[in-house]
Amino acid sequence: MNHPILVELIRGAIVESVHRGSIAVVDADGSIVLSVGTVDRPVYPRSAMKMIQALPLVESGAADAYGFGNVELSLACASHSSEPEHAQTAGRMLAAAGLGEPDMECGAHWPLIGAAAEKAKIDMARAGENPSQLHNNCSGKHAGFLCCAKHSGMQTKDYLNTDHELQRNIVATMEDVTGEAIPGDQCGVDGCSAPTLAASLKGLAQGFAKLGTGTGLEPIRAKSANRLMQACMAEPWYMAGTNRFCTRVMEIGKGRIFAKVGAEGVYTGAIPELGLGIALKADDGAERAAEMMLAGVLNKLLGKDTDLGEAISALTTRPINNWNGINTGEMRSVGV
């Protein structure tokens, strides 16, 4: 594994830090359009597979039964900043199924991703509040898991166990979407205690091309994937939060780009109108690197001659400012 440098951080006149990584851009038939580094070894997509984990919620009819629209479906695919409306929406989803926060098995944490989470945390502390499992950045996914299990007549307790019918369903869904077998030794435990399933970047990219276009999927899966992807693009704030990178990319994309971060430097994405799926990982797991890599590959795929391409190209560099607001350098995408 000797991946190229794809992100540079500049301070003054010196390249201070670099990030290496690998990227796959693949169409729904599995043709590789762009490949950087190794794209055929198993990688945990972590939260970048949340849309796949949310498919049973829609396919089972649970989402319809509980009246979920774009907001709830976007939150089911989210790694959110635990801003108040994120936590409240997760609570409303559970309530629709007659469930509540004590049914969740994801653990509680203070809001933790980004400046908006920082503000949410300080506001909560000032109000004398403590975080619940609804504030877990994965609470929408867990609400979706529980709603799907309840509607489908499965037990809700132990819904994260690898032997639970829901999780076995998700493994089968992941195998169908990526076209790869997921043996037991490619199953890890995520930060929220859900099983996380490793697939290759090539398989993940092809999978997101299939999810974005419907090509190669059973009709109900194609329809459900389309509904989830449209929901995320229509309500990108619920999929991440104020000024988060996923949200910004999808706000710029206006329904033409899907993007989802995962822990340890992963991104998945799709550009449905080009028929393409994207999967990438920064070797070192840095989120800042994965963001720059996504900007770089989107810029490459979209070109600079359109309004969308130009807007995306602005994301390929980012100024680094210090506590006094003084510019000390920049981060930039390279090598794509």
Added chain:
Amino acid sequence: MNHPILVELIRGAIVESVHRGSIAVVDADGSIVLSVGTVDRPVYPRSAMKMIQALPLVESGAADAYGFGNVELSLACASHSSEPEHAQTAGRMLAAAGLGEPDMECGAHWPLIGAAAEKAKIDMARAGENPSQLHNNCSGKHAGFLCCAKHSGMQTKDYLNTDHELQRNIVATMEDVTGEAIPGDQCGVDGCSAPTLAASLKGLAQGFAKLGTGTGLEPIRAKSANRLMQACMAEPWYMAGTNRFCTRVMEIGKGRIFAKVGAEGVYTGAIPELGLGIALKADDGAERAAEMMLAGVLNKLLGKDTDLGEAISALTTRPINNWNGINTGEMRSVGV
């Protein structure tokens, strides 16, 4: 720059992420004892040079004039967690020189490094407080800068300007300690707005060997360096904070190991009894990587046959637990 993998993160059965980097271990005469990767290109040590930036405070007589002991001198070298006693000590240092928080030019931020900072932040928010510049993790360094300037009859305003006599003095001190010229294009601006000066890992490691042993330094500098290093090792909590890695390493070392983190994945260190200095950088700037690399190199240098070596070897792996406290993998030092 094609550095080896020095840290691995394991999740389940898969290596999820890796960190590359470079390490220099050098004696005071400049003999390289251990070298990994490129050690002769300029690297910003960032906060890992704070002990060098604190030398003028002692050499000028300011530390004596204001009655500073181990606590204050350790804080002058610190990147602290902004726990209450850190901020209060910085305030007392300034007051001793008839100065105060408004004289600082480092900017304010909420406590930000580690779990203890998290707690400090929430406690402050609950008490309705807001962070001041005393909570900047570099506030001890800035208090030291200001006290040195005041005692030496320099103006205190604009004390971070590269043309200020104090900063010119620090450049000369850095050149003497590292044995390297620091041209203007190796001067960047740090997060706290202070100039940060790039030197090679080899020069930095030799410098910390000199600081730890006194070899190759003018008597007043040798004496001042010894006093600062002893202060940090005697009061390691003031140099970082509760459960921080610098603090833990120096608590284990009991006066035999000095260690200081810098932003973007840097560590400097010294083992005075072996006459050695250490400097390392994770390519990607990750603090977790720099910590594991330091543990790995200390383990290599100290062996496992002594109590100290055995205690350090326990730092070369670290379990990764999730929000429910479930173990999901581990991080480990490799390749040293």
